[in-house]
Amino acid sequence: MLNWFKKTTLLCAASSASIAIGATTPTTSNYDSQALFAPLSLPNSVNAMRSGAGKPGPLFWQNQVDYSLKASIDTEQDILSSKETITYTNNSPDDLTLLWVQLDQNMYRKDSRSSIASQWRSSNFTDGYQFDKVTVIINNKHYDADFLIDDTRMRIDLKNPLAAQGGKLQLQIDYSYKVPGTWGGRTAVTPSKNGKIFEIAQWFPRMAVYDDLHGWNNNPYISSEFYLEYGTIDYTVNVPKDYWVVGSGELINPEEVLTKTEQKRLAKAKKSEETVYIRNKADINNPDSRPKDDQRLSWHFKMDNTRDVAFAASPAFIIDGAKINLPEGKTALAMSAYPVEGIGSTKWDRSTEYVKANIEHFSTWYPYPYPAAINLGGHGAGMEYPGIVFDGMQDKDDLLFWITAHELGHNWFPMIVGSDERRHAFMDEGFNTFIDVYASDAFNDGEFAPKRDGEYAPKGGNPVDEILSVLADNEAPTLMAPAEATDEKYRHSVAYFKSALGLVLLREEILGPERFDPAFKEYISTWAYKHPSPSDFFRFMESAAGEDLSWWWRGWYLNNWQLDMAITGVEAIDDKHGKGTKVSFKSNQKLVMPATLRVQYSDNTHEDIRIPVETWMRTGTPSVVLPVTKTIKRASLDPEHKLPDADRSNNTIDL
Known part of the structure; x- marks a missing residue:
């Protein structure tokens, strides 16, 4: 990137006269100074839940959702089946007479709102989720719930309200669905030379968020982003024994699904600064490289403080890994999984190097909290989930570095700082692009710097000039526009670039790193695993950095001035x-x-x-x-x- 900030000092000298x-x-x-510097009323007011300092207030609450999932994939028919138990804790001050559940796979139905309205619509479809009943368990009593499925939402009517401030119940749902082909985008089954690659995301019914700002956040899903509650997710994936599975969280049973050789290699990778092959090219299609007992194996994973999990499964994977060094002497595992199509000195051979370096750099803002960080080379959706990202098996050179860094950076925004990315994409894509900028500078003495995204900033151009056409466009949305209401023409230039540039300008030109960095780090720490709003962010940065920034929020964020x-x-x-x-x-x-x-x-x-x-x-x-x-x-x-x-x-x- 460009040298965005250079400290300047006021130097005064006295000598000969100047001319006019x-x-x-x-x-x-x-220009109207009274308009720019007028007192600013932010969208969300201060109250006992959210303070004037942009922090959770004394009455702040957030509901919790824990999941237990037992999934199995029919790799011939491309069908995923699962038994799900949702444990829902109502910490809100409201008794809840009904619940809302998200059904993302229903977006692939021919009659879905997404199929009609989305700019990413496809001519291929599935039947979405298939299930017959929902069982409610509360106070050790079971009953079949009345429910209504409407597009990508399920409303569950409760016989008795779920009590406020700690009421808890469980939902049991057995379901299945056809995994989309490569047209599925973010979740797909993709052919490779040595077998199918299943990239499984948005795969289980998930609770909608109930919060203090909007109540139920239950808008239909039309292939944009997410807003999810936090909890523990414990899941198993049953696949044929020649398949390898990589997924969010910690692998609980390596001794059951890995050979002794693979276990040793995995242990070595966890301690190595250099990339170690856990499963190499020679192991693919070699029966001796997999356990010899059962025909199918169940891979068991667990992840805490997470809003989601995703995984990938294939017999075609090469697997490698290395140690990630984290603050206070802690470590995590950097891992890459990719088919032989990704082999190459400028391709996926370097992926784990990129994962390791970027997670270590991003951890200077806030320590990476998960046991592993995985880069998956498959269909190439360029999509992020907690602890695992889906990238393209053919990616290489600077593109592979940048997309790896960007998708991994989403572990901070919005996986750790759980903003509502469906409403406020700039707090997701923009904040993440902002930390990408510095990660590119830091890696290998700037090997891939400055960070460039070809859609808005061709090499050699000045990034600040690339935003000029957007600022001059009367039809361009503001950063506060809902993600799903933003035309694809502006999605990248506004949600990604303008938002990131806004933070770069705030850091380099308005506050300076000495004030910005501690405030931004404290913001991440304060809102880790919680749901901040834009108003919370604006107030927090003003309070922590010591600056009235009303004029900046008004001109750059609330307007497109x-x-x-x-x-x-x-x-x-x-x-x-x-x-x-x-x-x-x-x-x-x-x-x-x-x-x-x-x-x-x-x-x-x-x-x-x-x-x-x-x-x-x-x-x-x-x-x-x-x-x-x-x-x-x-x-x-x-x-x-x-x-x-x-x-x-x-x-x-x-x-």
Whole structure:
């Protein structure tokens, strides 16, 4: 990435006089200081659940969901069957007369809302979930619940309300579904040279979130993102014995599903700084490389403090791993699983190296909490789940590094910090892209830096300029627009890039790393495994970093305002306050930012002076008087091109 932030100091010198000059600027301006700096009312108000400091309040609550799943895959018919037990704890202050359950696999039905409305619609379909009944267990009593399936939602009517503040019940659901082919995208069965690759995600009925902001969050799923509760998920996957399974969480029974050789290799990988092969190319299609007893094996995994799990299964996998070094001497396992199609010195041979380095880097923000981090080379959906990500078996070079880093970064946003990514994609994709930027800088002395996403920033371009067309587009959505209401034309440029750039600008140009970094780290720690809203984030950063940022939230997040700051004049003055140089500015657009003013002198020296945002609080045509009397030959605003200024032609005056 570009060197986004360089510390500047106010250097004052006194010598010879300067001369006055004017610059041509537009005669009209869209700037209104009273609008930009007006008191800001955030979307969610302060109350006992969420404090004015952006933290969980004294009455904050969150419901908990634990899952037990016993799944089996018919690898001939591509059908997954499972027995599910959901343990639901109602910590809310409300008695619940009904429950809502998400049925993501129903999006693949021909009559689903997704099939009709989604921009990603397909001509292939399944019948979605198949099940006959739902059993409710409460106070050791069982009954068959009345339920209604509507698209990707199931409403379960309870005979008696589930008590507030700790009421608990269980739901038992037996179900099956046809695994989509490669057209399934995020969950699919994909052919490879040595067998099918099952990428299994969004595979079990999951409880909708009931929270203090919206009650039940039960909108139909149309292939966008997720909002899920936290808990423990214990699951087993039964597959033919020649299949390997990699999944979210910790493998509980390696002695039952791995050979002695594989167990030794796995143990070695957990302690190795270098990549160790656990299952190599020679093991594929070799019967001696798998346990010799049963025809099918059940792989048992468990994951705590998680909102979801996913897994992949195939006889075609090469498996390798290495140790991840975490803060306070803790470790985790970096692992990659991919078919022979991924072999190559610039391809998946380096995947575990990328996993290890990125998890270690991201852990400087908040320690990685899970026992393993897995990169799966399969269909290539580029999709994230807790502890495992799905990428493409043909990915290579910088693309493989960037997509690995990006998908793994989602373990922090939204897997650890559980924002509502269905409503607020910028808190998911944007926050994650932000930490990607620095991960690219950190890896192997910047081997793949700067972080670039080809959709918005071709190599060689300045990232801050790539956002200019979006800011100038009257039809572009704001960062607060719901993810599912954002046209694909703007999805990447707004939710990913504008959001990430907003944090880079906040860190590098508005607050500085010394204030931003501790605040952002504390935000992650405070909201780990909880559900913050945008209002919580805005309040938290202001309180922790010590800055009123209302103008920034208003212009960059709540609106799509442009920035165009100009220098209109440089004039020598001599009045009762003394001699100096007056520099005059003008804002032609609605947004302003703190900026660096570089004054270059006739003796070929220069100094950088920070012009704070408060300069613009009363007027759109401010002037600042500098205690400078040396001869000036040039004055430049934002000389290092750090800001997304719409018109840089008015940023410089040559004398």
